[in-house]
Amino acid sequence: MDMVNILIEYGALGVFAAFLLMQHFSMQKRSDKQTKDFQDQLRNMVEKSDEKEQKLRERYDSVIETLQSDKSTLKSELGEAMKELKRSLQDQDKRMEGMILQSEGLSQSLNETKKVVEKGMDIIQNMENDRKLKEIAKQVVEGKN
Numbered sequence: 001m002d003m004v005n006i007l008i009e010y011g012a013l014g015v016f017a018a019f020l021l022m023q024h025f026s027m028q029k030r031s032d033k034q035t036k037d038f039q040d041q042l043r044n045m046v047e048k049s050d051e052k053e054q055k056l057r058e059r060y061d062s063v064i065e066t067l068q069s070d071k072s073t074l075k076s077e078l079g080e081a082m083k084e085l086k087r088s089l090q091d092q093d094k095r096m097e098g099m100i101l102q103s104e105g106l107s108q109s110l111n112e113t114k115k116v117v118e119k120g121m122d123i124i125q126n127m128e129n130d131r132k133l134k135e136i137a138k139q140v141v142e143g144k145n
Contacts, residue, residue, distance in 0.1 A: 007014040
């Protein structure tokens with residue numbers, strides 16, 4: 001049976017069935033097109049998202065690399081500064097030891113000078129005492145005369 005005979009035999013119901021059949025095919029094409037468009041949009045969104053994610057990863061990697069480089073630089077500079085500070089402290093220790101030795105030497109010299117001055121003062125005191133005794137002796141001798 002051909003399509004025309006079916007339409008004639010079934011009348012309005014046949015026409016309605018043909019309409020439904022055409023509408024079904026038309027809707028199927030439309031649905032297929034919408035599904036394809038949606039899948040294309042979804043694929044584009046995923047690609048853009050992947051691109052953005054890749055750019056973020058590259059930026060993140062760049063920032064991490066910069067921070068690690070800065071950390072390494074800071075670490076080496078800090079190590080050098082600490083070595084320099086250690087050398088400076090060692091130099092200061094040597095100077096302090098020299099100053100202590102100088103101070104001890106000066107203290108010893110001062111003590112020796114003090115002893116010499118004390119001996120000198122004792123000698124002067126003895127000389128003064130001798131002079132007084134001589135005067136007294138002279139006065140005694142003159143007083144007997």
